[in-house]
Amino acid sequence: MGILNTIKSALSKTANKVSTAISGKKSGIEFTEAIEEALITADVGATTAQQLAESVAKAKFPTSATEHDVRTFLADKIETLLAPYEEDLFASLHRPEIILIVGVNGNGKTTTIAKIAKMFKERDLEPLLVAADTFRAAAVAQLSHWANELGVDIHTGNEGSDAAGLIYDALQKAQRGRYDVVLIDTAGRMQNRIDLMDELKKIRRVIGKIYPEAPHKSILILDAVTGQAVHKQVETFQREIKIDGIILTKLDSTAKGGSVVALTQQYRIPIFAVGVGEAPEDIRPFSAREFARALFDL
Ligand SMILES: Nc1nc2c(ncn2[C@@H]2O[C@H](COP(=O)(O)OP(=O)(O)OP(=O)(O)O)[C@@H](O)[C@H]2O)c(=O)[nH]1
Ligand SMILES: [Mg+2]
Known part of the structure; x- marks a missing residue:
C-alpha cells in the first residue's frame, strides 16, 4: 500500500464521520452545525471546529457545490493549520543522534522505537537500541525481540536496575561504537507520577553529561485513541521535561485522528510521525498535506 493510502485507511474512521455530515445540503445553519459537530467528534478541538465551520459558512457554497468541493475546502484549511508543525525526524542529525522516547504506559513507545530503528536502517544509518525500561522484564524482552527482528544492536541491563545508570553505560x-542513532526506550509513566517525572529529569541530566547537547530529540509518544486526554499528557511532559515533538500512534484504530490538529493549535508542538499499525513498517513521516487530505478522504 502506498504512503497516502496507508494514511487514508488509517484515518478512514475519522473521514467517514466528516463525510456523513457534509452529505446533505450545502448551506444553512444546519449544514454548518453538522460540520462543526463532525469536526468536534473527530477531536480537532472546539475552537478549530468552530473556525472551520464559520469559514465554510462564509464561503457560501452554491447549491451546485459537491460534497467533494466542501471536503477539499476543509482539507486546504486544515493543511494550512498543520503545515508549520511538520517536523523531519532526519533533519540535521548529530552523530550519534540521541533520541529519548517518553510517554504514558501503553502509548506505543517500544513499538515506535522499532519503527524508527527500521527507518534509520533503511537510510543506512546504524541504530543502537537502549532498553531503559527496567521496571518490567517483559519490556526488555519486547525490545530485544525487535532488535533481533531488525538485526540491530541493543543495550540491556538488569531488571530493576537504575535507568539513568543503564543509559550512561549505553552512551x-x-x-x-559505530552508531548513527541511539534510541532510548523508557518505562511508561502516568503524567501524575511526580517521582517518575523526576527520574526522567535525571535521565536527561545523565545524557547531557556524555553528550552536552543531547538528547537531540525528546519525543513524546501519544496514543490517538486517548482523544482529549492527550492534552493533559502534552501539558505535563512539556512542563516537566523539554519535548521536541510528538509521534501519534494508533491512528489506524480511532475515529479521533483530528486530535493532531487540536494538539498543534493548542500547544504549538511539532509532529515527527504517525503510527498506523503494529508492525515496524507501520509509521509515516508527518505530512500536513497528506494528513489533511486523508482526514477528508481525498
Ligand atoms: N494498531 C496499532 N497498535 C499499536 C500502534 N503502536 C503500538 N501499538 C500497540 O500498542 C500496544 C502497546 O505498545 P507498546 O509499544 O508496548 O507501548 P509502550 O508505550 O512501550 O508501553 P509500556 O512500555 O507498557 O509503557 C502494543 O500491543 C502495540 O502493538 C499503532 O500505531 N497502531
Ligand atoms: Mg514499552
Missing part, C-alpha cells in the same frame, strides 16, 4: 558504548 559510553555508543561513544566507542
Whole structure:
C-alpha cells in the first residue's frame, strides 16, 4: 500500500464521520452545525471546529457545490493549520543522534522505537537500541525481540536496575561504537507520577553529561485513541521535561485522528510521525498535506 493510502485507511474512521455530515445540503445553519459537530467528534478541538465551520459558512457554497468541493475546502484549511508543525525526524542529525522516547504506559513507545530503528536502517544509518525500561522484564524482552527482528544492536541491563545508570553505560558504548542513532526506550509513566517525572529529569541530566547537547530529540509518544486526554499528557511532559515533538500512534484504530490538529493549535508542538499499525513498517513521516487530505478522504 502506498504512503497516502496507508494514511487514508488509517484515518478512514475519522473521514467517514466528516463525510456523513457534509452529505446533505450545502448551506444553512444546519449544514454548518453538522460540520462543526463532525469536526468536534473527530477531536480537532472546539475552537478549530468552530473556525472551520464559520469559514465554510462564509464561503457560501452554491447549491451546485459537491460534497467533494466542501471536503477539499476543509482539507486546504486544515493543511494550512498543520503545515508549520511538520517536523523531519532526519533533519540535521548529530552523530550519534540521541533520541529519548517518553510517554504514558501503553502509548506505543517500544513499538515506535522499532519503527524508527527500521527507518534509520533503511537510510543506512546504524541504530543502537537502549532498553531503559527496567521496571518490567517483559519490556526488555519486547525490545530485544525487535532488535533481533531488525538485526540491530541493543543495550540491556538488569531488571530493576537504575535507568539513568543503564543509559550512561549505553552512551559510553555508543561513544566507542559505530552508531548513527541511539534510541532510548523508557518505562511508561502516568503524567501524575511526580517521582517518575523526576527520574526522567535525571535521565536527561545523565545524557547531557556524555553528550552536552543531547538528547537531540525528546519525543513524546501519544496514543490517538486517548482523544482529549492527550492534552493533559502534552501539558505535563512539556512542563516537566523539554519535548521536541510528538509521534501519534494508533491512528489506524480511532475515529479521533483530528486530535493532531487540536494538539498543534493548542500547544504549538511539532509532529515527527504517525503510527498506523503494529508492525515496524507501520509509521509515516508527518505530512500536513497528506494528513489533511486523508482526514477528508481525498
Ligand atoms: N494498531 C496499532 N497498535 C499499536 C500502534 N503502536 C503500538 N501499538 C500497540 O500498542 C500496544 C502497546 O505498545 P507498546 O509499544 O508496548 O507501548 P509502550 O508505550 O512501550 O508501553 P509500556 O512500555 O507498557 O509503557 C502494543 O500491543 C502495540 O502493538 C499503532 O500505531 N497502531
Ligand atoms: Mg514499552
